Amino acid sequence: MTTTILTLVGSLREGSINRQLAEAAAVHAPDSVDVVTFDALNDVPFYNEDIDNDADRPQAADALRAAAADADAVLLVSPEYNGSMPAVLKNAIDWLSRPYGAGALSGKPTAVIGSAFGQYGGVWAHDEARRALGVAGATVLDEARLSIGSSITRFAELHPKDDAEVSGLVTGVLLALAGAAEPIAA
Incomplete structure (x- = not known):
C-alpha cells in the first residue's frame, strides 16, 4: 500500500530553499x-466565508481541498517570515479547515519542517503552523520536526537532496507521517 503525502510549500519563489527541501522529500x-x-498556493485567494459556497468558491480552493482530501497525510515546508509562518500557508490552513469540524485536515496526520536564514531554522514559524494545524483539526505529529538553520550558507552550493544528514531527517519525517496514516487507511 502506498501512502500519499501532500506537501505545501510556504515559499512561492521557484528557487527557494524550502521548495528544494520539498524536492528532497520527493x-x-x-x-x-x-x-x-501542491504548486498552486499562489492561486488560492485569501479565505473569505462569503465566497466559500458551491456557487462562488474559487477553483484553486476546490483543487487544494481535493488534493488534501485525497492525501493520507500532509507535510508543510515553511520558511520563517518576520518571526511567523508565511501568509500563504496560513491561508491554505484556513481553506482546509472548513467546513468547521469536517475540513480536509480533520484527523489527518501532519508535520511541519523547513529552513530559514537564522540559526534556529524557522522554529517560531513551525510552532505557529503546528498550532494552527491543530486548531484546524489536523493530527499534528509533534515528534516529526525538522528546522534547519543558516540555510543560505548551508545550501549555498549544495541542494538539500544532496545533504546526507538532511535527507535522512526528511525521510524520518516521511516515515513518521506514513506510520501515522496507516491506521487511518486500514
Whole structure:
C-alpha cells in the first residue's frame, strides 16, 4: 500500500530553499510513500466565508481541498517570515479547515519542517503552523520536526537532496507521517 503525502510549500519563489527541501522529500521518499506537491498556493485567494459556497468558491480552493482530501497525510515546508509562518500557508490552513469540524485536515496526520536564514531554522514559524494545524483539526505529529538553520550558507552550493544528514531527517519525517496514516487507511 502506498501512502500519499501532500506537501505545501510556504515559499512561492521557484528557487527557494524550502521548495528544494520539498524536492528532497520527493527524491528521498521511501518506496511506499508518494510525495505530491501542491504548486498552486499562489492561486488560492485569501479565505473569505462569503465566497466559500458551491456557487462562488474559487477553483484553486476546490483543487487544494481535493488534493488534501485525497492525501493520507500532509507535510508543510515553511520558511520563517518576520518571526511567523508565511501568509500563504496560513491561508491554505484556513481553506482546509472548513467546513468547521469536517475540513480536509480533520484527523489527518501532519508535520511541519523547513529552513530559514537564522540559526534556529524557522522554529517560531513551525510552532505557529503546528498550532494552527491543530486548531484546524489536523493530527499534528509533534515528534516529526525538522528546522534547519543558516540555510543560505548551508545550501549555498549544495541542494538539500544532496545533504546526507538532511535527507535522512526528511525521510524520518516521511516515515513518521506514513506510520501515522496507516491506521487511518486500514
